[in-house]
Amino acid sequence: MDDAHNPDPGGNFATDSNWNLGSDSDTVNYLFTSDRESSILGEFGWNLHSARTSSESDRFGGLDRIDSENVGFASESSRFQGSVSCGGEACTVGSGSGGGAGVGDVSTSNPSVSSSSSEDPPEKATSSGGKLAEIPSKARKKGQKRIRQPRFAFMTKSEVDHLEDGYRWRKYGQKAVKNSPFPRSYYRCTNSKCTVKKRVERSSEDPTIVITTYEGQHCHHTVGFPRGGIIGHESTFVNHLTSPVSQFYYPGILLSREGPLNITQSQQVPVQTVESSTLREPTPQIPVDEGLLGDIVPPGMRNR
DNA sequence: CGGTTTTGACCCGCGC
């Protein structure tokens, strides 16, 4: 909670691979901002590239491409600033205007994998010979590589590991993380038709930072909030259900394509409407809620 | 009693 734990109080975290969140070969971009005041956040937006970032130019104020995993950072003061926009299969994050060029090789192109498919079989793999992880058995034939959903990771300063985000999650695993004293927890959305998963782990560099990684997108609405629609938590969640525009809400953070924004506790802040063309919103109408990831991941990069 | 968490075992991909 104090800056003493911040690896880089000056505004950026280290750019090495200490923040590796994935075990696979996904390209990972790490986005960090200082946990200082929002002025820094507003100016920096997104700060750095992973060493594995593509060679594309940094058109968006620091980060140019997201292949499959984005990492943002929410400050302790429950503020987040920056933007997320997506185009095609790739997602860009930046403080400026965006709209990815669809670059990248996100492994979500398999049309048979759809997190919102209503015909998803029970996720429990039933293939003969053992358990098949990560994707439904229907979409996974023998010899097929694992196919990952796009992933988005956020870093939040919080004493609580599992941040409320409006969805109900069931923990299905926990693993020790190499080179980290903190375990990684695996959660699955309790909705049987929803394939969204998330990982929660605490940074070994800064134990005050919780790294939450979402994979997939919800195909259902959030559950209600018990207290006036807002989770009373240090990292405030802003219920995105009421949002008429394509803002990106997150526990304690607000993602918007437009300029810097602040979220205060238990307060929903109106923001400018997102241009539908950029985010490929089919209509300017109130979007059907597709859950947290549905907000974070614009339609352009969804499989459907 | 139903839903969730815990936890050891197992599977898979990758690097060597």
Place this chain on the structure above:
DNA sequence: GCGCGGGTCAAAACCG
């Protein structure tokens, strides 16, 4: 081929 580490399963324990 083997070992390692990440990810998942599933039975048992736990909890409201």
